[in-house]
Amino acid sequence: MSTKKKPEILAPDMDPAAKLVCRLPLASDEEQRDQPTRLYEITWRIFRIMAEFVEGFQFLSESSREVTFFGSARTKKTDRWYKEAVRLGRLLAESGFTVITGGGPGIMEAVNKGAKEGGGESIGLNIQLPTEQRINDYVTKGRGFHYFFTRKVMLAASAQAYVYFPGGFGTLDEFFEIVTLIQTGKMQTTPVVCVGMEYWSGLFDWIQKMPVDTYKTVAPKDLKLVHIVDTAQEAFEIVCGSQERSFF
Numbered sequence: 001m002s003t004k005k006k007p008e009i010l011a012p013d014m015d016p017a018a019k020l021v022c023r024l025p026l027a028s029d030e031e032q033r034d035q036p037t038r039l040y041e042i043t044w045r046i047f048r049i050m051a052e053f054v055e056g057f058q059f060l061s062e063s064s065r066e067v068t069f070f071g072s073a074r075t076k077k078t079d080r081w082y083k084e085a086v087r088l089g090r091l092l093a094e095s096g097f098t099v100i101t102g103g104g105p106g107i108m109e110a111v112n113k114g115a116k117e118g119g120g121e122s123i124g125l126n127i128q129l130p131t132e133q134r135i136n137d138y139v140t141k142g143r144g145f146h147y148f149f150t151r152k153v154m155l156a157a158s159a160q161a162y163v164y165f166p167g168g169f170g171t172l173d174e175f176f177e178i179v180t181l182i183q184t185g186k187m188q189t190t191p192v193v194c195v196g197m198e199y200w201s202g203l204f205d206w207i208q209k210m211p212v213d214t215y216k217t218v219a220p221k222d223l224k225l226v227h228i229v230d231t232a233q234e235a236f237e238i239v240c241g242s243q244e245r246s247f248f
Helices: 037-062 078-094 105-117 148-157 167-184 196-216 220-225 232-240
Strands: 066-070 098-101 122-125 141-145 162-164 192-196 225-229
Touching: 037 141, 037 220, 066 078, 066 105, 066 148, 066 167, 078 098, 078 105, 078 192, 078 232, 098 105, 105 122, 122 148, 122 162, 141 148, 148 167, 162 167, 167 192, 167 220, 192 232, 196 220, 196 225, 220 225
Parallel strands: 066 098, 066 162, 098 122, 122 141, 162 192, 192 225
Antiparallel strands: none
C-alpha cells in the first residue's frame, strides 16, 4: 500500500510562503494580480462549476429529440441564412423536435423564432458576459451560464444532430470540437450538417487539399462525417433520419 502523503491545502492564516498555487487565467473583469491564485482561493469556483454542470444536465433531462444549432450572432434579419434558419427551426418544431441554440441574436434568434412559430420547444442556453448578451425574444425555455466551457458541454451533451450556419470563430470552434469527438469515438456517430454551400465549400476544399491530400493528417473517410447542404429542407431531411441519443 502506498504511504505517499497527500498535499495539504493551507488556509489563509497559515504559512504565507505556502506553495500551493493554481495557474488560473482570470477573466477581464476580475482582479489582476502579480502572484498566482492560491488553491484555497478557487474552491468556490470548483463548486460553482459543479453546480452549473448538475443544473445544466437536469435542465436538459426535461427535453427530448434535441437538435443543436450554431451560427453567427451578427446575421441580419434580411440575410438569406437568417430566413433559412427560421424555416428550419419551424420545420423541426412542427415535426416534434426540440431546438437548442445559444439563445442570442442572429442565427440563434432565427432558429428560436422558427421553432416558436412552429409550436415547438425553443431552448436558449445563454452566456452571462460583462456586457450582457441578451437572450432573444423567441426562447421559450432558457438557462444562463457563467462559464463558456459548461455551456459548451450542455450544447453538445444530448443532441441527435448538430446544424451549423455561417458564423465566426465560435461557430468554427464548436464545429471542429464536435467532429473531433465523433472522429475519435468519444461521441456516437451523429449527423453534422453545415448549411450554406458558398460559405463552407472553401473550408472543405482546403481540408481536402492540405490536411487530407498533402499532409495526410486527416483520413479521407473522416470528411464523410459532415453533410454540406444549401437549404433548410435538405438539412431537415438529414435531421429526420437521425436517432435520439442519451448524453454523449
